[in-house]
Amino acid sequence: MVAVAVFTFKNHFKVLVLTDEQRNLAMPDVPTDKELGYNNWVASSWNGLAVPVKTPKAMVQRFNKEINNALYDPQTEKKFSRAPYQSQSIDPSVGARMAFIGN
Numbered sequence: 001m002v003a004v005a006v007f008t009f010k011n012h013f014k015v016l017v018l019t020d021e022q023r024n025l026a027m028p029d030v031p032t033d034k035e036l037g038y039n040n041w042v043a044s045s046w047n048g049l050a051v052p053v054k055t056p057k058a059m060v061q062r063f064n065k066e067i068n069n070a071l072y073d074p075q076t077e078k079k080f081s082r083a084p085y086q087s088q089s090i091d092p093s094v095g096a097r098m099a100f101i102g103n
Contacts (some may be wrong), residue, residue: 014031015029015030016030017031018031019032021034024086026083027079030035046088049067061092064092071087071089072089
């Protein structure tokens with residue numbers, strides 16, 4: 001979405017709809033697909049960080065805490081609001097289930 005936002009901000013083209021649960025802070029005038037009546041699907045993406053499987057749980061929790069502190073820092077949120085990024089934290093155990101691809 002960053003590439004799209006750059007072209008949009010430079011008026012190279014216009015974004016008509018976002019396929020997400022809510023409007024994006026960087027493009028508040030662009031409606032979501034649900035707002036336009038397309039209610040049967042959602043498309044979005046996510047990024048995460050990974051650590052080796054045998055990383056101690058206490059260390060994983062510490063990483064999670066520090067990363068969330070950085071993501072929700074007012075300066076980070078201000079920077080993210082100018083780009084099409086929105087932070088959302090999840091419990092590391094949920095992230096592990098989402099990212100599981102094999103043994």
